[in-house]
Amino acid sequence: MTISVVLVDDDEIDRYITRRIVQAGVEDSRFAEYEAGDAFLEAIADPVTRERDIGVAPPPVLILLDINMPRMTGFDVLESMKEHLERDESLRTGVKVMMFSSSENAKDRETAFSYDFVKDYIVKPLTKQKLQALVKRHYS
Numbered sequence: 001m002t003i004s005v006v007l008v009d010d011d012e013i014d015r016y017i018t019r020r021i022v023q024a025g026v027e028d029s030r031f032a033e034y035e036a037g038d039a040f041l042e043a044i045a046d047p048v049t050r051e052r053d054i055g056v057a058p059p060p061v062l063i064l065l066d067i068n069m070p071r072m073t074g075f076d077v078l079e080s081m082k083e084h085l086e087r088d089e090s091l092r093t094g095v096k097v098m099m100f101s102s103s104e105n106a107k108d109r110e111t112a113f114s115y116d117f118v119k120d121y122i123v124k125p126l127t128k129q130k131l132q133a134l135v136k137r138h139y140s
Contacts (some may be wrong), residue, residue: 001140004030004055008040008077009066009100018064018100018126026126026135030055033060037065037072044091060093062138064100064122067108074099078115085117096138098122 005022009015022031032054034040043049056060067074078097086094098120099112102114112118119138122130 001139002030003135004016004032004061006040006054006061006063007100008037008063008069008074009033010069011066014066014124018112021126021131025131037069037074037077037080039091041072041077041084044081044084044095047090050091058138060096060138062134063095063097064116064126065097067099067101067103067112074101075111078112078118081117082115092117096120098134100124100126105124 003026005026007015007018007022009018012035015035020032022029032043036045043053044051053105065077072080081097085095093116095117097117099108099118100122101108102115102124104123109121112121120134122134
């Protein structure tokens with residue numbers, strides 16, 4: 001089973017580390033990355049681009065979404081995603097959003113989980129063990 005992992009994070013070093021961990025930690029994975037929330041939203045809004053760059057479900061796409069980004073925060077992305085998910089059944093069943101942040105703030109967690117499609121909250125850095133636990137929890 002190929003698992004598509006999408007990272008939305010403005011930090012180049014975090015993207016590099018996460019890419020390496022996904023490549024080493026998930027045997028059969030597809031990885032896409034976006035350095036801004038608006039670029040990611042454009043990709044998921046267009047079915048052709050989404051299939052080409054991100055893949056299609058099943059299995060669901062695992063989205064690691066940073067909170068603190070310029071232009072659009074992760075919470076802004078969630079708000080826009082809510083609209084996309086309401087309109088697109090394949091997207092609604094095809095993604096699992098995980099907040100991926102350096103913030104351990106309880107308010108950030110609370111805000112993230114106020115969106116019913118946010119399935120987890122991971123504090124950076126991502127490790128091979130954290131990734132494998134996510135895959136086991138959400139894909140078994």
